[in-house]
Amino acid sequence: MKPINLKKLAQELDLSVATVSRALNDRYDISQATKDRVRALANKLNYEPNPYASSLRRQKSKTIGVVIPEVANHFFSLAINGIEEVARSNNYHVLIYLTHEDYQRELAMARLLASGRVDGLLVSVASESADFAHLEFLRERGIPIVFFDRVYDEMPTAKVTTDDFESGYKATRHLLEAGCRHILHLAVSQNLSIGRRRMEGYVQALADAGRPYEESLVLLARETKQQDVIQIQQLLEAHPEVDGIFASVESQAMSSYEACRNLGRSIPGDIKIIGFSNLEIAALLDPPLTTITQPAYSIGKEAAKILFLAISKNRVISPTQSLVLKSELVVRASTLPAPQAARPAYTLT
């Protein structure tokens, strides 16, 4: 059941292929009568142009690529939502690539995308990536790139991020104000600028409060969640003075909960926790988790908008188009200063 093409339409209508094509594209030099005839038949036969022939000829793929570390993470899910929304409204298609934080995969994907498969790219880099030649290469090939969240700072293009320094600062200060003296920072890879910025915020808040920065109170994410939990437990046992945790990654906040549970530490009685998170159910956790929430949907949407602006105007993207959106601190029970107030009101009334 071969799909029908222009040639078949043309035969049927006793017109040339060119005329049919122009009629369907609503060109000025085709009579209204012919256009109507052509469209009627096209509709009747459910004609749909072959996208590859079209892309080849026009040198436009009508497709963008999204490169992200993972999709089973609420932040990226929401971002994709925003991206897909904008793409659809521009009649674009969305190819998705998951790096799983693996630099090698990111590299392989860059190769695949180098030959016009996509008209543009939205990228959140893998935490392993330290070298960015592969992305520079894509730029040289003329593929516009917009970074979101996990950006490659040095590339002169637009980046859509959140106020990571301020967020790290706010989170840490919030813990300090809740009475924490020794705060564990579960940090994002320092390869990534968001990792460095959140760390700087953490350090600055400590300094402003006259607290020392202790290198031993910083941990990076491991390969698996189970490793994270163990790592946190070990640190909590080695440093019993720790009374606060600032998780820069959503999953690390959850790992902290598990570690505390395993060790019998109460939250927020013994340890207060704040975490970057986009989970709607943070409020339903035991105890409800205080979060720094990023506007994930908006980040995806705005990044996509910038990309489509560049694609449609056929212009190079300027770093000045970069956007910094604000994260929101949502205070919940996991950082309540007074332990006796920590019990949520509705359990076992």
Place this chain on the structure above:
Amino acid sequence: MKPINLKKLAQELDLSVATVSRALNDRYDISQATKDRVRALANKLNYEPNPYASSLRRQKSKTIGVVIPEVANHFFSLAINGIEEVARSNNYHVLIYLTHEDYQRELAMARLLASGRVDGLLVSVASESADFAHLEFLRERGIPIVFFDRVYDEMPTAKVTTDDFESGYKATRHLLEAGCRHILHLAVSQNLSIGRRRMEGYVQALADAGRPYEESLVLLARETKQQDVIQIQQLLEAHPEVDGIFASVESQAMSSYEACRNLGRSIPGDIKIIGFSNLEIAALLDPPLTTITQPAYSIGKEAAKILFLAISKNRVISPTQSLVLKSELVVRASTLPAPQAARPAYTLT
């Protein structure tokens, strides 16, 4: 900075375009010496074949499409993960389309996919969809389709699902055994076979326990989460006898938690809750949520495998290839029979 193509390589090497193409594709009728020369230059210049030209000529897109209701849902996120994994290992690309449960969007996407843009399709249908002519149309056009989770039963193709009847039965029986007498079912749209099957399991479990099935104790999801919460609250107030909730959708379990919280009902003291969910943090909720957990990653992976088998063998997919994977009942505190045991051990020791 135009990407280089076969013609440029051929010029540089003083060979014909055909020879270069065949060398790169490792054909038998090209000498090893020539292959080496060609590959060396191709590597040096970072040649990457134009996918659209290749697709057009070969009539193969090396791309599959994934059509799902949403991505901000842990089940689908995990499924995509499995799908992407299989696709990548087959050197395929993944186009993603979100229907947002909207039949019109699903229809529009079917149109777009009708002309060879994808070699195959993995579909989880929108709950609004009652008519499936658009999917039949794609089949007629020769595009193999594998359904996963939300299937269109009548189409003679493979479907990868979970044991929905048994899951509904197990969930309901579990609540009954925990002492529930009046169980509210937050159901999936009865347009969908998974909705009907889970419902049948619910009804059968009630019958086997000698309990009546009450139509008034069944609710369907609304447009927004807020509407769901309100709807549940209203029902709980109108039916104070309800002492158990079976949520067939992840988000509905969360809405139930909120509703109970708003009404001051304790879980599991006043009301016990069980829900379909793929959230890893179900165990960290307050109280920990008893779940029916679907093997989402495997579902995606197996569905993709079936699709690629069909694509590579160029064969039509048979309904006999369908797979039914087992869901798992994970018992946690939200359905504990004895109210006094409901308090998790680690809060405020």
Place this chain on the structure above:
DNA sequence: ATAAGTTCCGTAAACGTTTACGTAAATAAA
């Protein structure tokens, strides 16, 4: 020596569009 077979490569057509260019017919201007 010629015939037959093999090896290696080139020519050209094809995939289904889009578009630069050309042109016949119809209309308007002179």
Place this chain on the structure above:
DNA sequence: TTTATTTACGTAAACGTTTACGGAACTTAT
């Protein structure tokens, strides 16, 4: 009337691959 302009369409080339076909040049068999 002739000339210029407009309208509406066809011809053919192009996008970058892949591949059927053919044929030199070389090797082996006779």
